[in-house]
Amino acid sequence: MEPIVETVPLTGTVTAPRHSALSVAVAGLVTAVHADIGDRVEAGAVLLEMDTELEHLTLDRLAAATRAARAAYDEARRQLRVGEALVQRRGIPENEVEARAAAVRIAKAEMERLQAEEAFQLARLARHRLVAPYAGIVSRRMANVGEWLSPGTAVLEMVDAGQLFLDVRVPQEVFPRIAPDMQATVRFDALPDQNIVGSVQALIPVSDPESRAAIMRVAFDAASHRVVPGMSAQAILRLDTGTRDIIVPRDALVRFPDGRVAVWIVERTNGEIRVSERLIRPGITVNGSIQVLSGLEAGMEIVTRGNESLREGQAVTIRSDS
Numbered sequence: 001m002e003p004i005v006e007t008v009p010l011t012g013t014v015t016a017p018r019h020s021a022l023s024v025a026v027a028g029l030v031t032a033v034h035a036d037i038g039d040r041v042e043a044g045a046v047l048l049e050m051d052t053e054l055e056h057l058t059l060d061r062l063a064a065a066t067r068a069a070r071a072a073y074d075e076a077r078r079q080l081r082v083g084e085a086l087v088q089r090r091g092i093p094e095n096e097v098e099a100r101a102a103a104v105r106i107a108k109a110e111m112e113r114l115q116a117e118e119a120f121q122l123a124r125l126a127r128h129r130l131v132a133p134y135a136g137i138v139s140r141r142m143a144n145v146g147e148w149l150s151p152g153t154a155v156l157e158m159v160d161a162g163q164l165f166l167d168v169r170v171p172q173e174v175f176p177r178i179a180p181d182m183q184a185t186v187r188f189d190a191l192p193d194q195n196i197v198g199s200v201q202a203l204i205p206v207s208d209p210e211s212r213a214a215i216m217r218v219a220f221d222a223a224s225h226r227v228v229p230g231m232s233a234q235a236i237l238r239l240d241t242g243t244r245d246i247i248v249p250r251d252a253l254v255r256f257p258d259g260r261v262a263v264w265i266v267e268r269t270n271g272e273i274r275v276s277e278r279l280i281r282p283g284i285t286v287n288g289s290i291q292v293l294s295g296l297e298a299g300m301e302i303v304t305r306g307n308e309s310l311r312e313g314q315a316v317t318i319r320s321d322s
Helices: 053-088 094-126
Strands: 002-015 020-022 029-031 046-050 128-131 136-141 152-161 167-171 183-188 191-206 212-220 233-250 261-269 272-279 279-286 290-294
Touching: 002 212, 002 279, 046 152, 053 094, 167 191, 167 233, 183 212, 233 279
Parallel strands: none
Antiparallel strands: 002 167, 002 233, 020 152, 029 046, 046 128, 136 152, 167 212, 183 191, 183 233, 191 212, 233 290, 261 272, 279 290
């Protein structure tokens, strides 16, 4: 008797945690596109640039105005210092000093306003470049040099390929038996010879009342494999049924056209070894073997090779593989 662990294959699709449609922040004419479909880009990489000639001219004008305002502010402060010295010697009336102090405040406010406008223009100028918000793969390109772009219109799409997941639909009868962090073997249709060890990261309850299926998200190491979002794969779970039963190798079963399933058991009588057919009721597959629900008892010897042409009561010789 062995513990019955059910192998459950579930089909799903590789997904990325982030999938973004990128847009420009300001309107402008495209002068360069540095990314194309399939390109891997790092976070902060410049993907697209727009014409900045007029923006630079505006920035130069504001910078000049700021310098003039700073000079006016400095002169107003100098005039105030002179007035404060003169008023102590009664060289000028006190209201003149108050007027000069007000002029300093006005000059300072004007200088700060122009500094703010200059900072705004710098920020606007920086927004004429579209940068990658994270490391990923460009999945779509919708802009070319010479086009006029407006904010809100997607120009590039990219997906985060750093950490990928496998999202699979889980039947409702299986869902309660799955626990977070449970191990899962991931097999990709495009990589049939590779088994990747993953783990259940999240369980999302039923959201589709028609299919009655929930979503299981499996995390796996995608960095060392050629895996991209959209690939199909299987997540294979090993679920403990909580029962113990007899299991036999798959090769021991003889299946008949009418649906009967049998195995040949070995009987030893008076020094002779003969075989006898036993009908069984098979259960689930357990690691390549078959659960036997009825028809066999623990400890029985069964034939696993050469059982295709046996006859009831036939004498046989036991041969062990070495």
